């Protein structure tokens with residue numbers, strides 16, 4: 001088993017490898033526990049591709065000095081690199097804890113089909129993590145977004161949409 005966040009794909013039908021949703025979730029939880037013992041956060045995740053290949057991900061935020069290195073994002077990155085695609089249509093994400101808004105959005109961008117989680121945002125909050133607070137940022141009112149205001153700055157229209165004009169006029173673009 002690799003614990004460096006770059007786990008290689010392993011066949012889903014290998015002996016001892018999980019094969020049901022409950023088994024994959026249990027494996028994700030096991031990865032999370034082991035990750036704590038390896039200077040990582042208490043989160044682990046698994047992506048199972050449409051053709052049954054398994055990719056693991058660990059939380060390496062503090063180890064890699066990367067705020068985006070959540071277990072789910074790491075698993076999605078490993079799956080995309082391993083499969084040679086940015087589109088995980090048909091894949092399922094199993095994670096030791098309810099995905100935060102970033103991981104949920106990453107799953108949407110990756111076109112993940114379904115997500116299963118074990119612990120929830122409130123369990124994470126009790127352990128000192130900001131998942132519930134960040135959910136409130138999106139689900140609450142303006143007062144909940146005071147922690148990080150986001151504002152659109154007024155620019156001339158042609159300047160504002162220049163990147164999209166460049167994009168739509170580029171016949172060589174790869175859409176996603």
Ligand SMILES: [Zn+2]
Pocket residue numbers: 070071072099100101102103104
């Ligand atoms: Zn996350």
